[in-house]
Structures are given as structure tokens and as C-alpha cells.
Amino acid sequence: MSKVISQDKISDFLNSLMAKYTVVAPMPRHDAPAEFRELKSGDQPIIDGSSPMMPPKDFFLPRYEVLVNVQMGKDGVKLDSPIPEAKPRVLLGAWLPDLQGIQVLDRVFLDKKFTDPYYAARRENTILVAVMPAKLRWSWFCSATDDVEGWKNSVDAIMYDLGDKFYIEPTSDKGNVITEGSFLTDASDADSAAKDAIWDNFKTATKLPMSDERLYEKLAWENPIWGEIAEKCIACGICSYSCPSCSCFDIQDETCGSCVERYRCRDTCQFEEFTLMGHGYNPRDNQLPRVRQRLLHKFKYQHEQFGVVGCTGCGRCVELCPVNVDIRDVLMRTCSVENQETPAES
């Protein structure tokens, strides 16, 4: 059932959650985007979504994680796979597009044929609570990528920032746990109306001036836009590493005397080494196929494969790209009304 909590009760709210769960929320950093961390007593996270932040994917797919430890000793070789403990967690303060991004990660790592045990352990028992900030970021384009109404099912609860209070709307049974506590009160009709206004604004303001046709129907392998982007793209990893749904990784082995550490770390299709084969051949040997791969993967291949679009419109790549490659331009130019064939007159 929906509840409201006033701003001055937020510390009670956090304390009661922390008594039962590990709570993960964006913590401010001096002169850098906020970063999701496990809260310690007394921490003051930014839970209203107002601050720029790196996506929460590190809490499911860490930047660096040991998969196997190998120890060589007198008794032979010992192998150990340190699967993380599946402790109950609540993730607070993440933007809705960030948590929709986790839907994409789920389809990669929780595939029925092969479930990634490291990811699964972190993902299980984590309650996802999205925040709808009062002020939308200028770079958001969520409604251009998908029908956001369905995204409510991707999270367990949504907190709407109504200024002096939050409106808490559970969207799953799991989400009900965050509406327990005497510091929460029942939502009034006015609160519900204010929440609906925020949602409606989110739905409409994050649209782009383009046709309703989805990009997966329009994006083509041959498109002059790939060359235009590739010409200026400097091949860094900002777009992928700041993306809430990019999941590509590298696996490397490191030796240290009598032990070996096999770890997984971030990697991106934008790097030359990503597709470099052991014998020296590189099927994507320049930036054009790399740029094309990232966007077709997000908007076409993942939709074909999983039924979800790999981009959720969080806008981080739009804000952070060093050379102002704006993914929204790709959408608008590819799906512009002028580009479409004029319907035959009936």
C-alpha cells in the first residue's frame, strides 16, 4: 500500500531499513558524481535522485571481481570460487532507467541455460527501489527508448520526490517491506495527484521529437551516421562504463608466485583490444564497426534476443561524451518523420 514519509523522518526510515538489510544508496563525493555504497550508520545518502551519479551496476557486476583463486602447495592445487554471500539488500536512490538497465543485465547473466552464480548471488535478495526526482535531468530520453509504463514492473517500489516528503509506491510484494514503520503515513489524494503529475511529466518530457516507430525496426547496418560518429569518436570507454546496462567484461589471469587469480573486469566494444584475436586478426579493426556494434547491440540485437531494449535513456553518455556524440541524435535522425516513406494515399 502506498505511503508517504516526510523529509525529517528519512533518517528513521534509513535506520529501520538498515536494521534488517544492507542498504545501498548514492553517497555524495567531493567534486565527483555520487557513487553507490553500502551505507554505514550516520551516512547521509542522496536519495532524491537530484545529483549526477554513476549507475548502480557495480553492485551486481563489480568493476573487478575474482572468479577463481588457485593456490599451489605441497598438497597439490586448490581451487576456490568465491561466490558472494546472497545477503538481503535494499537499493535506494537509483533512477528508474538505471534499474530498468538491470533488466538487461538479468537477461545476460540469469539466462536459463547458464546462470552466472556471482551475479545471481548479488541479484537475489536485492530489493530495487527507484526514485523519481522532482526535476528531471536534461539528458533523459527514457520514453524514446521504450514504453516506460512497463518499467514499474522492473522494480519493487518507486519513491516520488514531492518536495517536503516522498510518496512511496510499492510495485511488487517485495516492495511492501519499505512501507513498514510508524514514521510512514497514509498517502492523501493530494499526494497521489502530485505523484501522478511527476510520473506523467516523466513519461512525456523524456520523449524525443521523433516518430513512434521503435529504433529496432529502423536501425540499419548501412547508415551514414556510423561513419560520422566514428570520425570524431576518440574510442574511450566513457559511454559503456557509465551505462547502466552495458555488461561486457574481460577475464584475465594474474599470477603471484604460487597462486593465480582469475578475475573479471570491465571491458568495452569501443576498445581496439576487445575484438583482437590471439593470432593478431581483429574483425573490428577501426572505429566504425565498433560504434555500430554498440548501438546496434543496444537497440537491435538485444531487442531481438531478449525482448528488451539495451538503452534506457539515462543520458549519461549524452552528458559525458568528450566529443559530444549524442545518442539522441542517432534516434532522431534515424526515426525522423522526413526519413519515412510517405504513406500511399487511400
Added chain:
Amino acid sequence: MSDIETKIREEAKRALESGDVSLVIGWGAGSVPFKTTPIFIDKPEDAEKLVWNPACVNNLAVYLPKMASDKKIGIVAKPCDIRSIIALIQEKQVKRENLHIIGLGCGGVVDAGDLDNADFHLQDVTGLEWVADGLNVITTSGDHVIECGACLRDMCIICEKREPAIFDAKFGEAVEPQEGEVCALPELPDDRRKFWSEQFSKCIRCYACRQICPNCYCESCFADRIEPKWTAKKATPEESWMFHATRAMHLAGRCIGCGECERVCPVNIPIMQLEIEMAKIAKERYGYEPGDPDEEAPLLGQFKDADHDPGHHGG
């Protein structure tokens, strides 16, 4: 449209029409009014797309080693960008005769994405312009003037070389430096170690600092090598420290101080503080400043009898 912008367009158009160059690299309008984007003009009529405004941050010299290897091209460049070009010429990555440099006097540029503040929303911004007392942010809700010291990039605040050192055409005048606060390092070594340890722990290893740097042109970077592995790809504080420290050493006596690495860093690591320290040492010990057109070779590519030599002279 500013007078200088018109002159840049005319010069680019002339150079393309006359066949002097086959391509001009410059800044074009960004996807939003507070950003610009690198553009590559190969038709005279497209010279109209070139812009010159406070958001022309990119150091376009980063594109030269590849684009000017086999043909003569034009480049629109600020004084710092020109020092990068000089460094590239000295290091034989580009030939002077392959370049037509459209140089600009400069007073600094702003990373407008950082301007998001309580006074206005970035989505309401319609333009940026310099006015007498600072940067005027034009928005749908009115004008907002920000003092230069509060909006210029750190490297622009401390920049001392605001006139193009070499050029084929030059427009605009240098603007006197402005007062402003820049990043300050802790004094004591232990505090500095702690400071950098915290900074490098933020690094996500996206390598944007390296990729945007005109002087980081190595075909194979030490950080990408697997055998031998100089630094691991995993983003741990130790490995990131290794990456940044090694990169700083590789740029010692070479970094011209455009500050692009710092601008693009998604987690705001003050990378230039490492380079500023290196530049200080190069100047104090060898009287060398990277990007100086009077030098024929890079610092590490030349030897003079008078060079500082701690080993030979006993310290």
C-alpha cells in the same frame, strides 16, 4: 554571430576553395546549445557550420596524426591546441607543411556541462557568450552572468600563453587572465599520498584521459599490453595509481597543459596536477617548456652540455 566566427568560416572556405587544403577540422554546433562538437569540413559551402564560442573546448590536435598523415588539412586552434600541434611536429607525428593553422587569440573556454546550478536549468539554455564581466548564459528565463573565475576550466584560469605561437591565419585577441580558484594539492607528502590514493580509487579506467590527449598517440599503450603486463586492467586503486603515474611520466616534458584529460574525466580526477608538477620540474631544471616553437626537439630528444645532471655534478 561573432566577427571572429565569420572570419574563421571565410578562411576555411577560402582554403578549401583554393585547394590549399582538402579538409578543415573545427568546432561545430553541439547537440545542445551549451556544447560544441568536432566537425570535419570537406566542402567549401559547409564552412558555414564552423562555430567559435565559449564552449569550444576540444583540443582538435588529437585528430592530426591520423588525418594529416598523407594530406594537407586545415585546423582551427586555440593557443593551447597550437602548442599541442608544435609538440606533434617536434615529435614527428605530423608535418608542418601538411597543416594550415587557423589560430585564435583566447581568453579561456568553459566546460558548460559543469554549469548546472540552481539559477537556471541546463535544458533552458539557448546560448553562451562572453560579456564584459564574465560568461553570459542565455536561457529561456533570462540571462545569467557568471564570473569567469567561476566558470573557466582550471587550466584556462592559470594559462599564461593566450596568443597563438604559430599560425597561417590568426583572428581574435588574447584576453587577460582572470582570477579564480583552482585545485590545490596538500603540502605534506603523507597528505598528498592520501589525496592521490583517494583520487585514483575513483578511476573507472575508461581511458578517456588518454584517448583525448593529443600527445598520447602511441599505437600500443603500455596499459593495454598483456605480455608483459605493466598494469592490470582491473580498476583497483593500486592499478589505477600505476596507470596514472606511468602516464604522467610518459608525458613529462611533453604535456603542453591543455587540460583536456581533466575536462573529460567522468569522475573528476585532477589529472593536470600531476602534469603541472612535471612541467615545473622540466622548466626549473632544463629551462624547457613543451610546445615552444623555438625548440627543435622534445626535451627527452635533445642533449645540451649544460643540462642538469645530478649524477655527474653530485646532485
